[in-house]
Amino acid sequence: MNAPARNDKETVVAAAMRVLAENGLPGLSMRRIADELDIQVSALYWHFPNKQALLAAVSAQIVGSDPQPEGMDAAARALRDRLLAHQDGAEIVSSSLALGLLDLPVRAELVRAAKKTGVDAASAEVAADTLVHYVIGYTFHEQQRLHAAIVGTAEASVDLVPAGAQDRGDDFEAGLAMIIAGVQASASIR
Amino acid sequence: MNAPARNDKETVVAAAMRVLAENGLPGLSMRRIADELDIQVSALYWHFPNKQALLAAVSAQIVGSDPQPEGMDAAARALRDRLLAHQDGAEIVSSSLALGLLDLPVRAELVRAAKKTGVDAASAEVAADTLVHYVIGYTFHEQQRLHAAIVGTAEASVDLVPAGAQDRGDDFEAGLAMIIAGVQASASIR
DNA sequence: ACCTGAACACCGTTCAAGT
DNA sequence: ACCTGAACACCGTTCAAGT
Numbered sequence: 001m002n003a004p005a006r007n008d009k010e011t012v013v014a015a016a017m018r019v020l021a022e023n024g025l026p027g028l029s030m031r032r033i034a035d036e037l038d039i040q041v042s043a044l045y046w047h048f049p050n051k052q053a054l055l056a057a058v059s060a061q062i063v064g065s066d067p068q069p070e071g072m073d074a075a076a077r078a079l080r081d082r083l084l085a086h087q088d089g090a091e092i093v094s095s096s097l098a099l100g101l102l103d104l105p106v107r108a109e110l111v112r113a114a115k116k117t118g119v120d121a122a123s124a125e126v127a128a129d130t131l132v133h134y135v136i137g138y139t140f141h142e143q144q145r146l147h148a149a150i151v152g153t154a155e156a157s158v159d160l161v162p163a164g165a166q167d168r169g170d171d172f173e174a175g176l177a178m179i180i181a182g183v184q185a186s187a188s189i190r
Numbered sequence: 191m192n193a194p195a196r197n198d199k200e201t202v203v204a205a206a207m208r209v210l211a212e213n214g215l216p217g218l219s220m221r222r223i224a225d226e227l228d229i230q231v232s233a234l235y236w237h238f239p240n241k242q243a244l245l246a247a248v249s250a251q252i253v254g255s256d257p258q259p260e261g262m263d264a265a266a267r268a269l270r271d272r273l274l275a276h277q278d279g280a281e282i283v284s285s286s287l288a289l290g291l292l293d294l295p296v297r298a299e300l301v302r303a304a305k306k307t308g309v310d311a312a313s314a315e316v317a318a319d320t321l322v323h324y325v326i327g328y329t330f331h332e333q334q335r336l337h338a339a340i341v342g343t344a345e346a347s348v349d350l351v352p353a354g355a356q357d358r359g360d361d362f363e364a365g366l367a368m369i370i371a372g373v374q375a376s377a378s379i380r
Numbered sequence: 381a382c383c384t385g386a387a388c389a390c391c392g393t394t395c396a397a398g399t
Numbered sequence: 400a401c402c403t404g405a406a407c408a409c410c411g412t413t414c415a416a417g418t
Binding site for chain 3 (some may be wrong): 029031041045051
Binding site (some may be wrong): 093126179183 | 288289323324327328330335368380
C-alpha cells in the first residue's frame with residue numbers, strides 16, 4: 001500500500017536516535033535501525049559506508065551545532081549536559097572523537113575562553129583538550145554506573161538515586177573548578 | 191596424546207593477554223581465547239561468569255598491583271605507562287572501571303599525594319578522580335588514533351610517527367601539569 | 381573440578397539484482 | 400537514487416552431558 005521507503009542520511013540518523021533512546025548503545029545495531037525504518041539492513045550501507053560513520057553522525061547530533069555558552073565553566077557544563085541528555089552519550093561521542101570522525105563545536109569556545117585568562121595559544125589548546133577529556137571521562141564513568149545500576153539487581157533503594165545524582169554533579173563541579181584553577185595558575189606564572 | 195587441558199583463572203587471563211597483544215580489543219573474543227587454550231568456548235564460562243568479568247581480570251593485570259611511585263605526577267605517569275604498554279589498554283581499563291569491576295591501586299597514592307599539598311580529604315578524592323579521568327581519557331584518545339592510523343590507509347609517512355608520539359607525550363605532560371597546578375591552587379586558597 | 385558438543389539468538393558487511 | 404534478498408563470517412551465552 002505504502003510507497004517504498006525513501007530515506008536519506010537525515011531520516012536514518014533520526015531513526016538511530018530513536019533506537020538509542022529506547023535501547024541504549026548495546027541495542028543500537030544496524031538491524032534495529034533498519035527495522036525502525038522498515039527497510040533491509042543492507043539499505044543502510046547506501047547511506048553510510050559503515051557503522052562507525054553512522055555513529056559519528058549520531059555523535060554530531062548529540063553534541064549539537066554551533067551556538068555555545070561563553071566561558072570555560074559554562075562551555076564545559078554545556079558539553080556535559082548534551083552528553084547526559086542521551087543514553088550512553090559520552091561513550092558514543094568518546095569513540096567518534098577518538099577516531100577523528102567528529103568535530104566538537106564546544107572546543108573552539110574552550111580555547112577562546114582559555115586564551116582570555118592570559119595563557120599562550122599552545123597552552124589554550126592543551127587546556128581545551130584537558131577539559132574535554134575530563135568532561136567526557138567523568139560523564140562516561142557516570143553513565144556506565146547508571147547503566148550498571150539498571151542492569152544489576154534492582155536492589156538499590158529508589159530514594160538514594162536522586163541524592164547520589166546530586167553528589168555526582170557536585171563532584172563534577174569540584175573537579176572542573178580544579179582544572180580551571182590550574183589554567184589560571186598557568187596564566188599567572190608568565 | 192596430551193592430557194586434557196586443565197586451566198584455572200590465571201592461565202585463562204594469560205591466554206587473554208596473549209590474544210590482546212596479537213589482535214587488540216576488537217579481536218579479543220571468547221572464541222579466540224578458547225582457541226588459544228585449545229578448549230571449547232563454553233569452558234571459559236566455568237572460570238568466569240561472563241566476558242566483562244574476564245575483561246576485568248585482564249584490566250587488573252594491566253594496571254598492575256600495589257607498589258606505586260610516589261607523587262601525583264609520577265603516579266599519573268605510571269598509570270599512563272601501564273595503559274600504553276598494552277594494546278587498547280586504556281579502553282579496556284576504562285570500561286572495567288566504569289562498571290565498578292576494577293580497583294585502581296594507583297588511586298590511593300594519588301589521594302595521598304594530593305593530601306600532601308594541603309587540600310582537605312574530599313578535595314583529595316576529587317583531585318585523584320580528576321587525574322584518573324584525565325590520564326585514561328587522554329590515553330584512550332591516543333591509542334584509538336594509533337589504531338585508526340594502522341587500520342586507515344598506510345599513507346602516513348613513517349618518519350612522522352616518532353615526532354607525533356613525542357608531541358603527544360609533551361601535550362600529556364602539559365595537561366597533567368595544569369591539573370596539578372589546579373590542585374595546588376585549591377590548597378593555597380584555604 | 382573442569383571440559384565437550386550443540387544449539388540459540390544475535391552481530392557487521394558484501395553483493396548481485398531489482399525499480 | 401535507493402532498496403531487496405541472500406549469503407558470509409562471525410559474536411556472547413546456555414545447557415545437558417561427559418570424565
